[in-house]
Structures are given as structure tokens and as C-alpha cells.
Amino acid sequence: MVHIEIDPKSGFCFGVINAIEKAEETLALEKSLYSLGDIVHNEQEMARLKDKGLYAIRHDELATIRGSKILFRAHGEPPSTYELARKYDIEVIDASCPVVLVLQKKIKTAYTENPSAQIVIYGKKGHAEVNGLVGQTDGNCIVIETKDELTNIDFTKDIILFSQTTKSVDGFNDLVKTIEEKLLPPAKLTYHDTICRQVANRIPNIHTFATKFDVVLFVSGIKSSNGKVLFQECKTVNKRSYFISTINDITDSMLKDAQSIGICGATSTPKWLMENVAQELNKRLNQ
Ligand code: SF4
Numbered sequence: 687m688v689h690i691e692i693d694p695k696s697g698f699c700f701g702v703i704n705a706i707e708k709a710e711e712t713l714a715l716e717k718s719l720y721s722l723g724d725i726v727h728n729e730q731e732m733a734r735l736k737d738k739g740l741y742a743i744r745h746d747e748l749a750t751i752r753g754s755k756i757l758f759r760a761h762g763e764p765p766s767t768y769e770l771a772r773k774y775d776i777e778v779i780d781a782s783c784p785v786v787l788v789l790q791k792k793i794k795t796a797y798t799e800n801p802s803a804q805i806v807i808y809g810k811k812g813h814a815e816v817n818g819l820v821g822q823t824d825g826n827c828i829v830i831e832t833k834d835e836l837t838n839i840d841f842t843k844d845i846i847l848f849s850q851t852t853k854s855v856d857g858f859n860d861l862v863k864t865i866e867e868k869l870l871p872p873a874k875l876t877y878h879d880t881i882c883r884q885v886a887n888r889i890p891n892i893h894t895f896a897t898k899f900d901v902v903l904f905v906s907g908i909k910s911s912n913g914k915v916l917f918q919e920c921k922t923v924n925k926r927s928y929f930i931s932t933i934n935d936i937t938d939s940m941l942k943d944a945q946s947i948g949i950c951g952a953t954s955t956p957k958w959l960m961e962n963v964a965q966e967l968n969k970r971l972n973q
Pocket of ligand 1: 699700701702760761783784785786851852882883884885
């Protein structure tokens with residue numbers, strides 16, 4: 687009998703669970719609902735929600751859904767999106783993650799209370815969450831993705847540094863160190879580690895989990911950037927780690943001679959998908 691186990695710490699974070707629950711609550715009462723972008727970067731989960739009546743639209747399509755309802759996903763939105771919704775008489779179901787809302791508020795306060803300081807955000811330019819953060823400063827902040835982009839900062843002026851919730855703790859600490867080295871007194875650096883531990887703790891957790899099995903099946907959508915990172919982490923501790931998106935991706939060679947198989951996934955991987963994989967493995971190997 688092959689031992690098959692699902693990682694209890696893999697799958698959606700509470701921000702995404704909350705957004706999906708809000709969508710499903712509305713869809714239980716109404717035929718359809720719009721969401722601004724995909725609620726989660728997983729094709730199967732989006733297909734499941736679409737079957738229930740959820741349609742993801744882009745910002746430039748807001749004008750076409752006047753008078754209807756829209757769900758703002760966990761990433762949060764800038765103030766300009768709320769204004770657009772008001773303008774087009776669209777009712778907002780706000781599923782912005784509470785952790786992101788706190789960060790947005792901190793950035794807004796730092797910006798309004800320190801007009802001469804530079805607000806710097808360690809994050810990915812154009813990412814939905816970062817757009818929401820940048821909006822708190824009316825666009826008057828600097829987004830830094832790598833240390834190479836520090837050339838955009840004036841080191842003779844005060845700096846207030848924040849992080850996108852999903853960035854790496856090591857990368858943030860490294861950035862703080864580099865800025866401190868470059869800073870020209872009396873300019874000061876104030877930094878806020880605003881990285882969400884729901885994501886940051888996944889790497890040590892997945893290392894512990896992946897070492898316990900002969901084979902690891904990592905379940906994720908191919909578009910998930912968190913999925914790519916966590917899969918690489920699995921591979922560093924267990925060479926027989928395989929990336930799959932559906933049960934159709936499982937091959938016999940992946941499972942050859944395995945006495946134990948661990949199933950884990952990204953923050954965007956639905957639990958039901960990992961359960962499907964476990965069922966399929968039990969059918970193939972234990973019946
Ligand atoms: S990763 Fe953290 S901040 Fe982002 S949605 Fe999930 S719980 Fe919220």
C-alpha cells in the first residue's frame with residue numbers, strides 16, 4: 687500500500703478563501719457576478735466559479751457593466767477604481783484582503799504625513815496589489831523590484847520603505863541593508879516589513895513536507911508565479927518532485943517504485959484539486 691498524503695499547509699491563503707466565499711455567497715442568490723480580474727491564478731478554480739456565473743473583467747470594461755455588481759479580489763484596488771465604480775453606478779463587493787487594506791492605510795498615512803520623504807515599495811511593477819498600493823500616494827512613489835533599480839532613489843532624502851505582501855523576506859532585508867549603506871545623512875530610512883507570513887512561511891513548510899516522501903506531486907496552474915517558486919523549493923529538497931496541473935499530467939514514470947507520495951501546491955491551488963489527485967493515486971496504486 688502506497689502512503690499518500692496531502693500537505694495541510696498548501697492551498698489558498700485566508701485572503702483568497704474569503705474572496706471565493708464572498709463570490710459564492712452572492713452567486714447562491716444571483717445568476718451572475720463580475721470580478722475585477724481573476725480571483726485566483728488557477729485555471730480550474732476560475733472555470734469552476736465561471737460555471738456558477740462569475741465573469742472576470744478588466745478595468746477598461748467597467749464602463750460596460752453600469753448598474754451591476756462587481757467583486758474586488760484579495761489584491762485590493764486603488765482609490766481610482768472605487769471612484770470608477772461610483773461613476774458607473776456599480777455596487778462593489780469588497781473582498782480586499784484585510785492584510786492588504788492595513789498596508790494600503792499605512793502607505794496613505796506615511797505619504798500624507800511625510801510630504802518630503804520618498805515612499806518606496808518593494809514589489810512587482812504593474813502587479814494588481816502594487817497598483818492598489820501606488821494609488822494610495824496618487825502615483826507619487828517609487829516601485830523597486832530589484833537592487834539595480836535603486837538608481838531611481840535620491841539618497842540625500844528621507845526614505846519610507848514598504849513591501850508588497852508576497853515578496854521574499856530575504857530580498858527585503860537585503861534591500862534595507864543596501865539602502866542603509868547608500869544613504870547620505872542626515873537622510874533617514876524608515877522601513878516596514880509588510881510581507882504576509884501566510885506566503886513567506888510556505889517555503890520552510892514545503893521544505894519540511896517535501897523531504898518526507900519518495901515522490902512529491904506539486905499541483906499548480908502554470909501561470910502562478912508563487913507556484914513556480916514553491917515548486918523549485920520542493921525540487922531543492924526532493925529531486926523526485928513533479929509539477930502537475932491536473933490528474934491528466936500524472937505519468938507512470940513519475941510514480942515508479944514510490945512507497946510514499948506527498949501532494950502539495952501553491953497559494954492558488956484549490957484543496958479540491960489536491961484531493962482529486964489523491965483519489966486518482968489511490969485508484970491507480972492502492973486498489
Ligand atoms: S497572501 Fe496574505 S495578504 Fe495576500 S491575500 Fe493572502 S492572506 Fe492576504
